[in-house]
Amino acid sequence: MNSNYNFAFLDEGSKREIRRSILKAVAIPGYQVPFGSRELPIGRGWGTGGIQLTLSLIGQDDILKVIDQGSDESVNAVNIKKFVGLCTDVLTTTKTNEATLIQTRHRIPEVKLNNNQILVLQVPLPEPLRRVEPREEITKKMHAETDYAPIWLQLYESIIKYKKVTISSEYPCMVEGRYIMNPSPIPKFDNEKLNKSECLYLFGAGREKKIYAIPPYTEVVSLAFDDVPFEKESFKGKKCCLCGSKNTYLDEMFDNITGAVFYQCSDTSYCKEVLECI
Amino acid sequence: MAYVAVSGGKEAIEESIKLLDFYRSGTKNDIDLIAIENRMSLLVDRVMSEAGLYSKTYASLALKQCEGSIEEAVFLLRAYRSTLTRNYYTSVVNTDNMRITRRISAAFKDILGGQILGATYDYTHRLINFDIENEDSKELFDEVRRNLESQQIEEISPCPRVSNELKAEGLIDSFKIDNQRPYDVTENMLEFPSRRSARLQTLSRADTGFISGLAYSSLRGFGQVHPTVGELRSGYIELEVPYLFDSSESIYIGEILITEVECFSEADDGDKLKLAVGYGAVFGRNENKAIAMAVLDRELENTGPNPTQNEEFVLMHGDSLEMNGFISHLKLPHYVTFQSKLDIVRKTRGGYNE
Numbered sequence: 001m002n003s004n005y006n007f008a009f010l011d012e013g014s015k016r017e018i019r020r021s022i023l024k025a026v027a028i029p030g031y032q033v034p035f036g037s038r039e040l041p042i043g044r045g046w047g048t049g050g051i052q053l054t055l056s057l058i059g060q061d062d063i064l065k066v067i068d069q070g071s072d073e074s075v076n077a078v079n080i081k082k083f084v085g086l087c088t089d090v091l092t093t094t095k096t097n098e099a100t101l102i103q104t105r106h107r108i109p110e111v112k113l114n115n116n117q118i119l120v121l122q123v124p125l126p127e128p129l130r131r132v133e134p135r136e137e138i139t140k141k142m143h144a145e146t147d148y149a150p151i152w153l154q155l156y157e158s159i160i161k162y163k164k165v166t167i168s169s170e171y172p173c174m175v176e177g178r179y180i181m182n183p184s185p186i187p188k189f190d191n192e193k194l195n196k197s198e199c200l201y202l203f204g205a206g207r208e209k210k211i212y213a214i215p216p217y218t219e220v221v222s223l224a225f226d227d228v229p230f231e232k233e234s235f236k237g238k239k240c241c242l243c244g245s246k247n248t249y250l251d252e253m254f255d256n257i258t259g260a261v262f263y264q265c266s267d268t269s270y271c272k273e274v275l276e277c278i
Numbered sequence: 279m280a281y282v283a284v285s286g287g288k289e290a291i292e293e294s295i296k297l298l299d300f301y302r303s304g305t306k307n308d309i310d311l312i313a314i315e316n317r318m319s320l321l322v323d324r325v326m327s328e329a330g331l332y333s334k335t336y337a338s339l340a341l342k343q344c345e346g347s348i349e350e351a352v353f354l355l356r357a358y359r360s361t362l363t364r365n366y367y368t369s370v371v372n373t374d375n376m377r378i379t380r381r382i383s384a385a386f387k388d389i390l391g392g393q394i395l396g397a398t399y400d401y402t403h404r405l406i407n408f409d410i411e412n413e414d415s416k417e418l419f420d421e422v423r424r425n426l427e428s429q430q431i432e433e434i435s436p437c438p439r440v441s442n443e444l445k446a447e448g449l450i451d452s453f454k455i456d457n458q459r460p461y462d463v464t465e466n467m468l469e470f471p472s473r474r475s476a477r478l479q480t481l482s483r484a485d486t487g488f489i490s491g492l493a494y495s496s497l498r499g500f501g502q503v504h505p506t507v508g509e510l511r512s513g514y515i516e517l518e519v520p521y522l523f524d525s526s527e528s529i530y531i532g533e534i535l536i537t538e539v540e541c542f543s544e545a546d547d548g549d550k551l552k553l554a555v556g557y558g559a560v561f562g563r564n565e566n567k568a569i570a571m572a573v574l575d576r577e578l579e580n581t582g583p584n585p586t587q588n589e590e591f592v593l594m595h596g597d598s599l600e601m602n603g604f605i606s607h608l609k610l611p612h613y614v615t616f617q618s619k620l621d622i623v624r625k626t627r628g629g630y631n632e
Contacts, residue, residue, distance in 0.1 A: 005361055006361065009360070009361065010360060010361070011360075011361065011362070011363045013363065014360070034466070034467035034469070035467060036464065036465040036466050036467065037467070038360040039353075039356035039357050039359060039360045039599060040357055040360060041353075041354075041357040043353070043599075043602070043603035043606055043607065044599050044600045044602075044603030044604060045600075045603035045604035045605070045606065045607035046603060046606070046607050046610065048603070068610070068611065069611050069612075069613045069614050070614065073287045073288070074287055074611055075287040075290065075291055075610075075611070076610050076611070077287070078287045078288045078291060079291060082288075082291075105610075106612070106614040106615055107614055124604070124607070134590075135470075135590055136470055136590055136594075137470040137471065137590065162626045163626075164622070164625055164626055166622050166626060167622075168615065168618035168619040168621065168622045169614065169615040169618040169619070170615075185614075185615045186614075187614055187615070187617070187618040188618065189618075207600045207603060207604055209467035209468075210467070233617070233618050233621040233622075234621070249614065249617075250617075251613050251614070251617060252617055252620065266613070266614055266617075
């Protein structure tokens, strides 16, 4: 820990202010709470929303896990862990069930999280309606009035044209029947993990200055029509080349000599645990 | 098979950071902070302005640390700023009292208080001066000082604004002084429609290139404003904070160099015309940025189809940290989302993965 900086980098006043915004977000699930996003030594767009949540929440007794693309060793995860290590001396782990605080980019871990855990997700573009309306002033009103017709229309048009909803990741969800929410760029595969979960999900968008939350046991439903149900990514017939899992999100890779395609668990910590049990 | 995509991240980052020293160390000649501060002062001014932190020393240090990259230097200063507790807010400064180093008007030949050309590159021929390559910096320093000492000192008294006279004539609207606490965009999310204080603060901290390009688009025809620079002034303003034990007193804490611009353009006034003012003020000597800011301040009052008339477009996309952060994040791994993209593209083409 570098003693030139306050514990967890930000001054205490800023951390308290962020925690107040988190409380508001928890009280109104799916609602985007604006906050005075602080500048960090890490680039805006590189997870500064998530890091501000982590910094404002982290205490001496926490055990931190940071993942990116499901991996603990990915460059961005390593970099964020290094920064938190610079301004705190909390323990870190790669084991999902050991962590009290998990910061992630683009994935939700494969193992079920419990209610002693907080998952902090980094969010590039928090506004789920942005794909149909570029103006913040208007999207704010649309949320207030539950005017969600344009996004339903977009799903409908996609089905007419491609026979499928062609949104890949960042698939919008309805939270407690009130707010449409962007689950951050997690794959559709992870959307169902948000529903009635035991842990607290916090979403932080640093550049866009928004915080939102899904408290435990909240109903989160991916947008879909009765006759065209929600469909996640499928890996039928594929399995992880290391641990053999068939029920996980897989990364597609190419052998760097033969060019042959193979698959590997994107959640590296889960993959290792399965391997150890074999 | 190893963890191809994910292994070695930590070591790779450490080596990459070491390699930066290679690029920073191309010569044994050093460049000290005082030299950067004085010989690259316009660069330092630009960095301070975009960072929203007035410190020539730290701006110079930041520039030295990052091979002179403007966005990196702005980044360093902004991040440092986040760690500082705010103890005081300065009292409102009346820039009429500026200690002027340069003041021009493109609207009137003669103005009350006079035009003061000051230092400008405007009338230089942009020819590379090959003598500078072998310049003796000590000699230059001494010569300039000798030259200054031989001059007769002439007092410059505070100048009234050019716009005052037009206000007196009723051509420009007059408003009551509004000293309510400004909306601080560094502590609050910018909301729309924005307050003017939020707009001006955002423009003043914006990336110079971004707002210059936007203002240029407005001048060229994608907008309504082709203003006249009523007044451009650079100089020092004194900052004071209220005295804790007696709020009628204040304490002088120092002075900063700013550039301030008022632009005039025609505007509707019922069945008549009037002149409307656009305002720009930036840290340091950065005149084009201050003018661009004044153009945009004015243009944002107009409604129309052009980008410069759209508040969200102008104010949300010019922050150096935000734009460069988001663009550079594209270099991060996107394996998961790209896999998802592949999945849906293949599915619409049939046959795969169903």
